Amino acid sequence: MSRTSTQEVFSRTAQQAAKAVISNYSTSFGLATSLLGSSHRHHIRNIYALVRIADEIVDGLAADAGLGVREQYALLDDFASATRNALRSGVSDNLIIHAFAETARAAEITVDLIEPFFASMRADVAAPGEPLAPVRSFHPDELRDYVYGSAEVVGLMCLRVFLLDQHRTPAQIEQLENGARELGAAFQNINFLRDLADDSQRLHRSYLTAASRLTDSDKSAWVKRIRQQLSYAEGTTSLLPKDARAAVRGAAALFAALNDKIAATPVDHLYRERVRIPNVVKASLAAKAVMLTMKDGRP
Template sequence: MFSPTHQVFSHTAQQAAEAVISNYSTSFGLATRLLGPARRHHIRNIYALVRIADEIVDGLAADAGLDASEQRELLDNFADATRSALRFGISDNLVIHAFAQTARTTGITFDLIEPFFASMRADVGTPNDPPAPVRGLLADEHRDYVYGSAEVVGLMCLKVFLSDQDRTPAQVEALEFGARQLGAAFQNINFLRDLADDSVRLHRSYLTAESRLSDSDKTAWVIIVRQQLAHAQATFSLLPKDARTAVRTAAALFAALNDRIAVTPVDRLYQERVRVPNVVKARLVSRAILSTVREGRP
């Protein structure tokens, strides 16, 4: 039983994590509201941690005037604080404390955390990198980056969903594959949506070793994402029922975004960010709720 001091601090940490997702993502914020209450705060805690780390390498530190070595030091300090929190169960950083509470409760371990921070570290250029050229990724670099930045996040969320569930080894294997595929699909859609910002502001090209995608490249990635989403969707019925609507909603929102990207010329994607209108989001939420209501338990 935790002391009142610990309870107040942990509650405050949870509020901080909720503020992060509310301010940074309408899609994930909407989806998490559809989770069962026992899981909702854990998913928010995971999102908050990975979002803050991502912000460090996506301009927050650079905007503060830090050079590449200083950005790397800031990220490494954040990673070290996360490792310490997992060992001790507490952190003076509210977001890290909230994540540590979730990790220790649901069994998230270092084998998922280390690949994540490795991918974040890859986004920090070396001190001698020139600022202008766009840095692309080879196929194996893309694979490794997406595993660490997105697939392990899906596996962390799955830890939350299965923490109080009984599944056969075969079901767990299928769900882990689905979680990785869903994480990869979300990340690849983000890459397509953010072509303008990634190339102009961050000088990154995640989907090709070249500095710029062609229309045929974009079409190929749209197809890959659809396949990844299909693999993930095949496993949704194995999730606990109080998680299915939220996961289906998130998948549907990103599928709708991918469909809009599919009909948008790549030159336009390099100029503006494609969005899903709120009226479409509302319709997709309704469909996800109805799909889950019609199902029984796995």
């Protein structure tokens, strides 16, 4: 078998592995990604897979395997180091990292986005040698940096994929980058609210307040902020290439529906149970996003 054939088979297998990650971990993002044009779809799956695996390392995978804090930190560092090496060489023996590296090199996703992401993942592991506090709270500056690294840079990674072989003015690129960051932050903030039960009880984290628990007033303020973030991002969607808009709109609509449901749910309930959107509603929102995009012109 020639080297080219070897690479093709391995890369195809890596992409299949990345597709399996999104299929098994998120029906919502899986549905949204299916609305993308074929030139973007596998790249976005590759990004999601890498981000998800890193997130799983710090959200229980390592701890459930019996690893101590130092070992968890080392496992994440090894994953980050392998990602950096793959960005330089274009190859990894880890299928998920290999798939991501191919996307990163094609879309010029560089360390300026990779490093903040892994810094945020490290924030979810207690520093080596330090005891785990009963609840880890994030102060506003810490939260800002955490959300940038864990979510906004992921939006910027996806944007670089969407803009492959596209021409946009510097002003349009700035608008799109701001929109990608706002959308990523909105998604993350919604996840913080819907995951209050798991974050507080299992992971002992309090992202949205320096106190141990949110109040209903706190929750309402976050819901309002999220609506503003989603609204800003929506205003930039028409600047995306047309074969990316339905997916972005569909994902945004789903998270807007989650935000509305959170708004109507008492905060005490959120600390007991995760709110969900029925699959039939997800399908309806995706269909509406497709229909709206079909009416669009080019940017």
